[in-house]
Amino acid sequence: MSPSNSLSTPARLTATATVKLPRLFLLVVGVIYILAGLFFRDPWKTDDVVGLATMMTALNDGGHTWLLPQIGALAHAQDGPLTMWVGAFCIWAFSPFFELFTTPLDAAIIASRLPNFLWFGLLTSSIWYGTYLLGRRPEPQPLALPFGGEPTVRDYGRMIADAALLLIVATVGIVWRMHETSEVPALIAFQALAYYSVARMLDHPASGSITLGLALAAAFLARGWIGALPIMLAVIFVFTPRSALWHRKKWLAMAAAICAALTLLWWIPARNLGEYWMHNWVLWNTSAFGWPRYQEVLSTLRDLPWFLWPTWPFALLALWRWRSWLTAPHMWIPLMFAAWPLAAMLFQVDAFEPEYSLLALPAAVLAAFSLPTLRRGVVNSLDWFAVMCFSLTTATVWLGWIALQTGWPRQIAHNIARQTRGYDVYISWPAVLVAVLGTLAWLALVRWRLHTKPAGLWRGTVLSAGGLIVTWLLLVTLWMPALDYVRSYRSVSAQLATALSTLARPGECVRAQGVGTGQRASFLVFNGIDFNYDSSCSLVVQQTSPQSVEDGTAAYSDEATVLWVGKRGADRHEMFRLLRIGRP
Incomplete structure (x- = not known):
């Protein structure tokens, strides 16, 4: 049995501290x-795009893929089928509606x-x-x-x-x-x-x-x-x-x-x-x-x-x-x-x-x-810590975005440019408006804490939740185009699809070498590219690194014809090559 409530309970509280939160x-x-x-972003590797790929495979291929999750021809023998079932149902039920406003691919992404x-x-x-x-x-x-x-x-x-x-x-x-x-x-x-x-x-x-x-x-x-x-x-x-x-x-x-x-x-x-x-x-x-x-x-x-x-x-x-x-x-x-x-x-x-x-x-x-x-003084101290912490994170997100757009402060802009190499900077004014409204909401929340001095014990949790949400809101509005550029495989997948359509010979199959699960899923989701497991396929999509290519340690370096090379613009450690093995 638990100790007697009246003897040892550490909770000390008055009724005013439990006033109802709206x-x-x-x-x-x-x-x-x-x-x-x-919404309004691409699926990113790995788990995000892999989940979508299993849903789309189940819808497109049917049969055993509803019980045994697949990424195209690749058996995805991990996790379980439940999230795939629910997501595939939503794509089947709701993507026709979203297709009225966008492309079939984006409609499926939204529905998923x-x-x-x-x-x-x-x-x-x-x-x-x-x-x-x-x-x-x-x-x-x-x-x-x-x-x-x-x-x-x-x-x-x-x-x-x-x-x-x-x-x-x-x-x-x-x-x-x-x-x-x-x-x-x-x-x-x-x-x-x-x-x-x-x-x-x-x-x-x-x-x-x-x-x-x-x-x-x-x-x-x-x-x-x-x-x-x-x-x-x-x-x-x-x-x-x-x-x-x-x-x-x-x-x-x-x-x-x-x-x-x-x-x-x-x-x-x-x-x-x-x-x-x-x-x-x-x-x-x-x-x-x-x-x-x-x-x-x-x-x-x-x-x-x-x-x-x-x-x-x-x-x-x-x-x-x-x-x-x-x-x-x-x-x-x-x-x-x-x-x-x-x-x-x-x-x-x-x-x-x-x-x-x-x-x-x-x-x-x-x-x-x-x-x-907690004593009242400790609660008040934690309130102020939340105000200072999330005010700082909010200001940091804005400062980084200003550096991305204007090049000032110079050192911050330089560090950001290294991570977003090749990105064409532009401003999405609707996103900026949402970010401004979110910032004003945070300022209003801080003002409420300063002037109202609420007695409710939930006030610190309100500040913490509000601060994190505003910081997250700023990240996914101001920074979403840059994040999408850095983390999405849509552009490189489109480049690979174009290369395959123009360079592949009739009846020629393509296999993969060293391509990760997230990359496979991305190629399948964005352009329906699925890889064969026949070792006799003369076309090979290879995932490697610029360093391996430069020093000649990448596979097939001495026996293949390089038909295409591509990578995400900001990625310095990953690249893809389309190779033809054997005689040209």
């Missing part, structure tokens, strides 16, 4: 967050990103309602004041839930990932659904177990064992003997049965249809895990603080302040959802942002529960 503000924050950067609204909606609603359920419980309630004035249970739970939602939005590391056409935003959403389901099982075990089973199956179908195993371990260890959920453990059987049934509905036909594909999929999952290695653990611990900023310091503070309450549901549930992804990450061979993403939600929830334990 629902319209939360809605506006969410809409701007997910819309900014989602519609599922991100679903993933973001599932994430935000799950974290809000799950945290609200935990915040209303007796364990986290603040100390009763001698003469009254403490918040009601409903107001307190709502304030904690609002803070958790704003903190997940303010998490730096996931902001780009939530706008990808990949499995990552779906995986974060399914983890959030599992978190909500466990919280709901405290009071409604039947419905909670159903949604838990759906969440676990969806996580597995989105990213296999790499994505689902940390979530499953977290769920299992939530139901420990000292946990309030222990007497609900029998309902885990229902969740496990639903998860297994839905998983087998894909696994059995997929294995029967593509034994080779499934073998490689199992190999991809199992080879991702291994014993921890010193360098990789250090790399992970170095990157995580940046990825989880600004929530991780508050999450650690919550664990310390509530250390006598760690087995209470409001601490134990998010702690398990943080501990097991972290433990799994340390045993993964190449953990990176998709794995880091599973820590964003529990860190945000724990950070929200730290807020009632």
Whole structure:
């Protein structure tokens, strides 16, 4: 059992600190967050364009590609088929409408990103309602004041839930990932659904177990064992003997049965249809895990603080302040959802942002529960830190854009020019207008904090979420043309397609040598270029580097005729060659 609330709760709060945050503000924050950067750009390598390529392959080729994701002829035996199913359906259903206003390719790109609204909606609603359920419980309630004035249970739970939602939005590391056409935003959403389901099982075990089973199956179908195993371990260890959920453990059987049934509905036909594909999929999952290695653990611990900023310091503070309450549901549930992804990450061979993403939600929830334990002076200091930090990032984005457009300041302009070599600078006035409006909104938010002096404990999270969103908005408006130039393969893909159409002989096939998965996906998406696996093909598209070509170490350097050479304008380390092997 948890300690007595009246004896040791670290939460000290008055009713004025839980004044209701306007629902319209939360809605506006969410809409701007997910819309900014989602459209009006090309898919970028690797995960973004790979996800789109599997969707388009399923639509164009049909058959087994609906069960076994492919990038054209290349078996993409990674992750799972769920995000491909949802994205392909959206392309099929909505791209005809978008084709009324743009090209078929751009219409498909736009339609493929519609599922991100679903993933973001599932994430935000799950974290809000799950945290609200935990915040209303007796364990986290603040100390009763001698003469009254403490918040009601409903107001307190709502304030904690609002803070958790704003903190997940303010998490730096996931902001780009939530706008990808990949499995990552779906995986974060399914983890959030599992978190909500466990919280709901405290009071409604039947419905909670159903949604838990759906969440676990969806996580597995989105990213296999790499994505689902940390979530499953977290769920299992939530139901420990000292946990309030222990007497609900029998309902885990229902969740496990639903998860297994839905998983087998894909696994059995997929294995029967593509034994080779499934073998490689199992190999991809199992080879991702291994014993921890010193360098990789250090790399992970170095990157995580940046990825989880600004929530991780508050999450650690919550664990310390509530250390006598760690087995209470409001601490134990998010702690398990943080501990097991972290433990799994340390045993993964190449953990990176998709794995880091599973820590964003529990860190945000724990950070929200730290807020009632902070003194007023500390809260005010954090408010000012958020104002200064995001005012600086906003000014930096504007300064970099001015340097790009005008060449001043000279050193900054020189550094930017090195990264955008060949880019034709121009101004998109509608984008500039949006950026100006976003900047004015940030100034208005800062002015509101200065002059209104709000008592609501959510004010710091409002500043953090607002500051990150404005910074992100400036990046995807002012800098989007330059970013697209640097990261898109549309132009080089078009050049390769032109070279193949003019230089290939009738019946001549083309194969690839050293071409990465993201580059293959880009060539397929932009121009429908698919590579043959016949070693007798005389045409070869080779991915190499200028240095390798210069020193003669690139493959086929002595036995091929170079028909075409191309690269992205800003890339100094990557180039493509179209070669003809054998006699001309």
